[in-house]
Amino acid sequence: MAPRVPARVFASFRRTGRSQAAYALAAPAFVLMLLMLIGPLAGVIALSFTDYQLGAPAFSWIGLSNYREMFADRVFWISLKNTLTYVAIVVPGAVALGLGVALLIQSGAGLKSWYRTVYFLPVMATLIAMAIVWEFMLHPQFGLVNGLLRAAGLQGHSWLQDRGTALYSLCVIGIWQATGFNMVLFLAGLVSIPKHLYDAAEIDGAEGAWSRFRLVTWPMLGPVTLFVVAISAIRSFQVFDTVQVLTKGGPSKSSEVLIYTMYTEGFEFFRSGYGAAVTVVFLAFVLLLTLLKSALGNREVHYA
Amino acid sequence: MAEIEIRALRKAFDGAEVLKGVDLTIHDGEFISLVGPSGCGKSTLLRVIAGLEPQSSGEVRIDGASADGVRPSARNLAMVFQSYALYPHLSVFDNIAVPLRMKRLSALERAPFVGRLMPGRRRAERVIRDDVERVAAQLEISPLLKRKPGQLSGGQRQRVAVGRAIVRQPRAFLFDEPLSNLDAKLRVHMRAEIAQLHRQLKTTFIYVTHDQAEAMTMSGRIAVMIGGELIQAGAPAAVYEDPCDIRVAEFVGTPKINAFPGRIRSDGRLETLGHVLHMATPAPEGECRICVRPERIELASQGLLSGTVVHLENLGSEAFVHIGSAGTDAPVVARVNDPSQVPAIGATVGYGFAPEAVRAFDVDGKRIATSIPSRVERPREMAVV
Numbered sequence: 219m220a221p222r223v224p225a226r227v228f229a230s231f232r233r234t235g236r237s238q239a240a241y242a243l244a245a246p247a248f249v250l251m252l253l254m255l256i257g258p259l260a261g262v263i264a265l266s267f268t269d270y271q272l273g274a275p276a277f278s279w280i281g282l283s284n285y286r287e288m289f290a291d292r293v294f295w296i297s298l299k300n301t302l303t304y305v306a307i308v309v310p311g312a313v314a315l316g317l318g319v320a321l322l323i324q325s326g327a328g329l330k331s332w333y334r335t336v337y338f339l340p341v342m343a344t345l346i347a348m349a350i351v352w353e354f355m356l357h358p359q360f361g362l363v364n365g366l367l368r369a370a371g372l373q374g375h376s377w378l379q380d381r382g383t384a385l386y387s388l389c390v391i392g393i394w395q396a397t398g399f400n401m402v403l404f405l406a407g408l409v410s411i412p413k414h415l416y417d418a419a420e421i422d423g424a425e426g427a428w429s430r431f432r433l434v435t436w437p438m439l440g441p442v443t444l445f446v447v448a449i450s451a452i453r454s455f456q457v458f459d460t461v462q463v464l465t466k467g468g469p470s471k472s473s474e475v476l477i478y479t480m481y482t483e484g485f486e487f488f489r490s491g492y493g494a495a496v497t498v499v500f501l502a503f504v505l506l507l508t509l510l511k512s513a514l515g516n517r518e519v520h521y522a
Numbered sequence: 523m524a525e526i527e528i529r530a531l532r533k534a535f536d537g538a539e540v541l542k543g544v545d546l547t548i549h550d551g552e553f554i555s556l557v558g559p560s561g562c563g564k565s566t567l568l569r570v571i572a573g574l575e576p577q578s579s580g581e582v583r584i585d586g587a588s589a590d591g592v593r594p595s596a597r598n599l600a601m602v603f604q605s606y607a608l609y610p611h612l613s614v615f616d617n618i619a620v621p622l623r624m625k626r627l628s629a630l631e632r633a634p635f636v637g638r639l640m641p642g643r644r645r646a647e648r649v650i651r652d653d654v655e656r657v658a659a660q661l662e663i664s665p666l667l668k669r670k671p672g673q674l675s676g677g678q679r680q681r682v683a684v685g686r687a688i689v690r691q692p693r694a695f696l697f698d699e700p701l702s703n704l705d706a707k708l709r710v711h712m713r714a715e716i717a718q719l720h721r722q723l724k725t726t727f728i729y730v731t732h733d734q735a736e737a738m739t740m741s742g743r744i745a746v747m748i749g750g751e752l753i754q755a756g757a758p759a760a761v762y763e764d765p766c767d768i769r770v771a772e773f774v775g776t777p778k779i780n781a782f783p784g785r786i787r788s789d790g791r792l793e794t795l796g797h798v799l800h801m802a803t804p805a806p807e808g809e810c811r812i813c814v815r816p817e818r819i820e821l822a823s824q825g826l827l828s829g830t831v832v833h834l835e836n837l838g839s840e841a842f843v844h845i846g847s848a849g850t851d852a853p854v855v856a857r858v859n860d861p862s863q864v865p866a867i868g869a870t871v872g873y874g875f876a877p878e879a880v881r882a883f884d885v886d887g888k889r890i891a892t893s894i895p896s897r898v899e900r901p902r903e904m905a906v907v
Contacts, residue, residue: 417574418607422686423595423624429632433620437611 259501265494272488284495294496296471297479300385300456304392304475306410310452311393313446316400321435323401324408334405338398345395349463352391353378356464381472384465388473391460396453400446411435441515448511452504476500524585524599524693524726525550526571531580533566540566542730542750543580548694553720553727554755555737558747559773564730568696571728573597584693595624600687604699608671614682615654615667617731621690622650657689673796677708684719701736713740734774738762746770766902767889768811777816777842777855784882792882792892793833795849801877805890811883816842818879819856821865826874827855836861845871 240327266284270277288294323333340348353515355362364374377387415434424433436443458477465483467474476496484493526548533541540563546552556564569575571582573594583587589597600621608617623632626649631640658664661681671679680700687695697716701709717740720727720832731737737744738758745755756762765771771779784794786807792799794812821843829847841861844853856873858864865871882890 234852385711412605412607414603414605415609417569418601418603418609419620420574420594421599421601422570425593425595426629429624429629432632433609437609440611491568 232275251423261495266498270491270492272490284492289497297474297476301475305451305454307389308392309450312396312400312450317404319401320404337401340395341398345459349460378464381469384473388460396450403446407439411438451507478504526585529581532578534578544752551724553741555729555741555744557731557734557737557744560732562747563750567699568698568730572599572601572696598693599696600692601696602683602687602700604702606683610671614669618654618685618689619650657685661685672758676704697729699731766889768883771813779813779815780854782812784810786810801892802895803892804888809885813881814875814879816855817857818875819873821856821871821873824872828872831865831867831869865902
């Protein structure tokens with residue numbers, strides 16, 4: 219650099235140089251996000267305004283027709299209602315059970331890692347394969363569940379074939395699958411609670427397990443709980459495997475869920491445009507949950 | 523107000539014995555420090571007194587009654603933790619109010635939503651608020667009551683922790699190294715405040731620290747613990763002047779006491795580094811350690827002993843001269859009250875000490891009784907310069 223260059227010129231050179239460098243450094247991340255996130259998202263949204271069919275050579279813009287059709291479709295509303303019901307049951311169930319199991323494992327003396335592994339198995343196992351196991355377990359004639367019920371003198375049930383129970387059976391499987399994952403997150407959260415807070419609580423007179431939980435454990439788990447709820451909610455919104463393997467949305471749409479609707483419309487009836495519109499609705503819910511999480515997250519997190 | 527008696531207390535964790543039979547009586551209203559190097563069991567002892575840790579054997583008696591099986595809160599002792607242990611999700615007010623709410627409100631009254639509807643709750647809450655505000659005013663943290671612990675400085679958190687302890691008016695206060703997380707300046711300031719608090723409350727204070735200076739400056743009595751045993755308890759000056767064990771002598775006082783290898787001769791005289799000291803002991807012949815505090819080492823051109831200056835520590839008001847000399851493992855440290863008079867590094871200096879300054883210990887580290895024979899009898903045998 220020449221020392222005789224006037225300072226003003228030098229400064230302006232530095233300024234433009236810096237912004238160019240900034241863009242250059244941000245570019246790889248930006249390009250990746252464009253390719254992997256924003257691009258496909260824009261594509262899906264664009265697709266939802268067309269009548270494109272999978273494999274078709276041409277398509278035309280049809281504006282909001284897909285959405286009009288969707289909102290007028292009874293199946294879509296059933297599907298949305300079922301999805302929300304599923305989320306409303308699985309999230310509290312899996313969060314409460316995950317927390318309960320984590321607390322039990324944490325307070326237990328021995329076999330901690332064995333219990334951890336047992337409860338984490340459903341997370342590691344492929345859900346499709348596990349769904350087949352559940353299919354056998356829930357089989358009306360020779361399934362384990364009905365067998366146990368009969369042994370207890372109760373009447374069995376066609377769990378997956380009955381309109382009244384199909385969705386709830388899927389909920390149980392969903393809870394079974396999500397509990398282990400939530401448990402691991404809660405265990406990590408429990409381990410990070412400073413031990414001296416429990417000592418202080420003990421000295422301050424929080425003697426019962428419940429008062430200690432109220433005074434220390436629950437508030438200190440706030441951030442973890444929020445994360446677990448958000449993750450569970452997003453994952454239950456995505457429920458598909460069990461529906462596809464066990465019920466195919468039936469009987470008579472009683473277990474139809476959003477992603478399954480999207481799948482059938484997009485890949486069985488090849489109506490990609492309509493499927494994209496369903497996807498956009500799904501994405502809107504996921505976005506809402508994410509926003510809710512970050513809004514609450516800023517308020518609820520406590521640092522010692 | 524409580525007298526706490528500890529009798530033959532033992533505590534083992536998985537076979538490792540942390541407390542090896544501790545006996546101590548803490549008088550009502552006393553400020554006692556449990557002091558010792560880390561790992562000596564002082565914190566464990568405090569936790570056993572608090573009831574957070576059950577003892578393996580032995581007994582803790584509070585006001586004459588055995589505390590065995592009594593829950594920590596029922597012992598009515600308050601504890602201030604090293605990390606303060608404030609509840610991070612609660613405001614300062616709520617933190618201080620926790621012990622009162624736990625004590626005065628029923629579980630139902632504490633419950634969320636439902637609690638508000640309980641008839642007695644509002645009145646109880648009003649009394650609690652008065653109590654918390656009174657304590658906050660006393661500790662000068664009233665403007666902080668609405669803040670969360672995360673928004674406070676270390677010193678402020680410390681005060682909140684103290685507030686939470688004093689609000690319930692406990693029978694005794696237990697402090698577990700409460701100042702070690704503060705910076706040096708604040709630590710000295712908080713020392714004075716805690717000592718002042720003790721004068722004000724006149725309650726029993728049990729204070730655990732590894733910092734012997736903290737213990738010496740604050741408490742009425744210090745109990746030196748080493749390796750799970752309580753070696754010596756007494757007034758700070760007495761422990762400093764009259765240590766009963768070489769480990770106590772070495773732990774109390776900075777810089778560390780100087781230890782010279784010595785020998786007890788068959789005629790009962792002590793000698794070190796080839797010089798016979800003007801001292802006698804009834805102890806049997808054998809090896810011993812001759813210990814002298816740095817401030818009792820006198821530098822002189824013609825000393826009894828001599829060595830080379832290897833290091834200087836000038837603290838402004840005083841200076842410490844480290845003298846490397848043959849026969850001693852570590853350099854001998856001497857305090858010089860006038861830093862302008864220190865010798866240069868590398869200079870050869872002579873030094874000596876008066877027989878009154880000597881504390882002698884046997885090979886097991888136990889103190890040996892010594893006496894100074896009348897100088898009239900043997901006027902020519904001066905051990906000193």
